[in-house]
Amino acid sequence: MSPSEDPAADVFVRRVLDAYRRTPATTGHIRPADRRLARELHARGVSVQTVDDALLLASVRRFARPLPSGPPPTARSLAYFLPLVEELLAAPIDDAYRRYLAGVLQRTLSRPR
Numbered sequence: 001m002s003p004s005e006d007p008a009a010d011v012f013v014r015r016v017l018d019a020y021r022r023t024p025a026t027t028g029h030i031r032p033a034d035r036r037l038a039r040e041l042h043a044r045g046v047s048v049q050t051v052d053d054a055l056l057l058a059s060v061r062r063f064a065r066p067l068p069s070g071p072p073p074t075a076r077s078l079a080y081f082l083p084l085v086e087e088l089l090a091a092p093i094d095d096a097y098r099r100y101l102a103g104v105l106q107r108t109l110s111r112p113r
Contacts, residue, residue, distance in 0.1 A: 016078070020034065023055045
C-alpha cells in the first residue's frame, strides 16, 4: 500500500510532524527524512501520544535546567527525539506526569532569560 493509500498513516504523519514543528528549540522545518521516520513510527505501531510525550519530555529536559554554556543547540531532525520515543515505549508516562511536565515547560518558557 502506498503512503497516499493509507489514510491512517497520513493522519499520523501529519499529527507527528505538526507536533514536531511546534516543539520549542526545533527548526520547525520538516525534512523528507522526518516524514520517513514518522511513517516508520506509524508502521511500528507507535502512538501519536508517545511521540508527543517524547517531544514534551525532551523540551523539559532541554529548558528546565540551566546549562553553563547557554541554551542547548536547535534540534534539526525528528530523529533527535527517537531515543526518548524508545524510552517511553519501555516506560510510558501517565496523564498526571504529562500535565506536570507541560506545566514545567510552560513556566520555564515564560520566565525571562
